[in-house]
Amino acid sequence: MNQAFKAKAMGKTVVLIDDDLYTRDRLQVYLHECGLNVVTFDSTVCARDYLEYESPDIVITDLRSPELSGLELLRAVNQLDNPVPVILMSGIGNVSDVAQALRLGAADYLIKPILDFDVVVHAVDQALNMRLLKQENEAYKARLEAMNQELLHTVQLLERDQQAAKQVQRNLLPITPASYGGMTLSHRILPSLYLSGDFIDYGYIHQRYIAYYLTDVSGHGASSAFVTVWLKQLVRRLFRERQLFQDVHAFKDVPAQLLEVVNRELMQSRFFSHLTSVVGVIDANTREMSYVIAGHLPLPLLITLEGEVEFLEGKGKPVGLFENATWWVNTVKLPKGFQLVIFSDGILETLPDSDLLDKEQRLLAAVKTCVSQEPSSSGVEDTGGRLATTLSLDAIASGLGLELDQEAPDDIAMVLIQDSSLPVGM
Numbered sequence: 001m002n003q004a005f006k007a008k009a010m011g012k013t014v015v016l017i018d019d020d021l022y023t024r025d026r027l028q029v030y031l032h033e034c035g036l037n038v039v040t041f042d043s044t045v046c047a048r049d050y051l052e053y054e055s056p057d058i059v060i061t062d063l064r065s066p067e068l069s070g071l072e073l074l075r076a077v078n079q080l081d082n083p084v085p086v087i088l089m090s091g092i093g094n095v096s097d098v099a100q101a102l103r104l105g106a107a108d109y110l111i112k113p114i115l116d117f118d119v120v121v122h123a124v125d126q127a128l129n130m131r132l133l134k135q136e137n138e139a140y141k142a143r144l145e146a147m148n149q150e151l152l153h154t155v156q157l158l159e160r161d162q163q164a165a166k167q168v169q170r171n172l173l174p175i176t177p178a179s180y181g182g183m184t185l186s187h188r189i190l191p192s193l194y195l196s197g198d199f200i201d202y203g204y205i206h207q208r209y210i211a212y213y214l215t216d217v218s219g220h221g222a223s224s225a226f227v228t229v230w231l232k233q234l235v236r237r238l239f240r241e242r243q244l245f246q247d248v249h250a251f252k253d254v255p256a257q258l259l260e261v262v263n264r265e266l267m268q269s270r271f272f273s274h275l276t277s278v279v280g281v282i283d284a285n286t287r288e289m290s291y292v293i294a295g296h297l298p299l300p301l302l303i304t305l306e307g308e309v310e311f312l313e314g315k316g317k318p319v320g321l322f323e324n325a326t327w328w329v330n331t332v333k334l335p336k337g338f339q340l341v342i343f344s345d346g347i348l349e350t351l352p353d354s355d356l357l358d359k360e361q362r363l364l365a366a367v368k369t370c371v372s373q374e375p376s377s378s379g380v381e382d383t384g385g386r387l388a389t390t391l392s393l394d395a396i397a398s399g400l401g402l403e404l405d406q407e408a409p410d411d412i413a414m415v416l417i418q419d420s421s422l423p424v425g426m
Contacts, residue, residue, distance in 0.1 A: 005125050009035040017041045017061040030117045044068040048076050055082050058127045063090035074104050085127035172232050180204035181284025182420045188393045190412040197224025198344045198413035214415050215277040216344045227273050252290040255279040256327045266320035274320035278342050287334040292327045294319050297345050305337030309368045340417040346410035370399040
């Protein structure tokens with residue numbers, strides 16, 4: 001006897017209906033030995049009355065019955081609030097009966113006499129798998145429905161009026177500038193339409209960890225903006241429900257863990273969207289930053305106090321395209337007086353070059369120009385010589401030839417993270 005089946009069958013209930021006492025008793029004994037609870041009837045009418053109040057896991061019934069045929073019982077079971085799989089048995093292998101039984105949704109059709117009871121066990125095993133799959137699908141649909149209900153109010157607001165929706169999306173963004181743990185974070189978003197597929201969020205957790213992300217949802221306008229609203233709620237719920245920062249040493253894994261959950265939820269949704277993202281966590285006590293790059297370009301730019309500017313390393317798959325995707329976590333020790341600039345890929349669309357490498361070099365050069373200005377009241381001076389100018393998003397936009405209220409060819413998002421020892425001009 002298959003031990004795996006016996007473990008699966010433990011605690012399951014089968015209703016067995018057959019007016020042939022010999023067949024019924026033999027089947028009952030065998031199924032019971034397999035770990036199943038067996039309830040027997042010699043009448044399909046009595047079984048139908050039982051099924052109106054009880055919900056077993058499987059029904060096995062003879063097709064031919066003088067009162068109520070197996071097909072009629074199958075129809076009655078299908079009309080129950082919680083229908084169960086039905087296996088039909090018959091001593092007559094009539095093709096039309098088989099076809100009609102399967103058309104009505106019978107789990108299996110067995111020919112009597114049954115000489116090998118393992119055939120019945122196999123049919124029961126398949127029916128249990130079918131029932132489990134159906135229950136999992138229903139639970140999944142219920143979870144999706146709950147999520148959809150949670151989003152419905154926000155979605156209705158967005159659909160009511162684009163201008164009102166734009167204000168709603170702005171309200172979901174974090175405060176700018178915001179100071180946490182000796183660091184200042186600020187952001188800007190230039191939507192190509194009323195609504196943006198780019199989104200930014202950050203926060204301060206346990207008075208120690210600064211968590212942030214910049215994401216770029218595929219597409220433009222309302223459909224992409226809806227995904228950003230969903231993402232905001234999902235991420236905040238994950239931080240609220242999961243104890244991601246309980247272990248001081250495990251905070252480095254948070255960006256990858258977060259993306260894996262978002263990827264799974266996005267793959268199971270019907271948004272038909274994917275996204276690129278930069279997700280990071282900074283330990284304000286140690287200045288150690290762990291971050292993940294999920295198909296995102298350009299890479300973040302790190303600026304040192306001495307004015308050196310370089311792209312951080314990192315690569316990874318976009319989110320929402322590959323099942324069971326994983327991401328590599330990068331770590332960097334942020335130097336004193338650092339500035340970190342993160343752009344969405346919309347910034348690349350504003351640059352005249354056709355080649356991606358040329359665009360990246362032009363962007364790098366433009367930021368270097370911004371940080372190499374002569375020190376002023378907005379800069380940081382030191383006896384060691386000229387140091388990097390303190391950046392602002394306005395200064396970066398101006399250096400790139402952008403107007404913060406202009407219509408952009410693509411959504412453009414910018415995040416600036418700075419050591420708070422540097423004064424920030426907004």
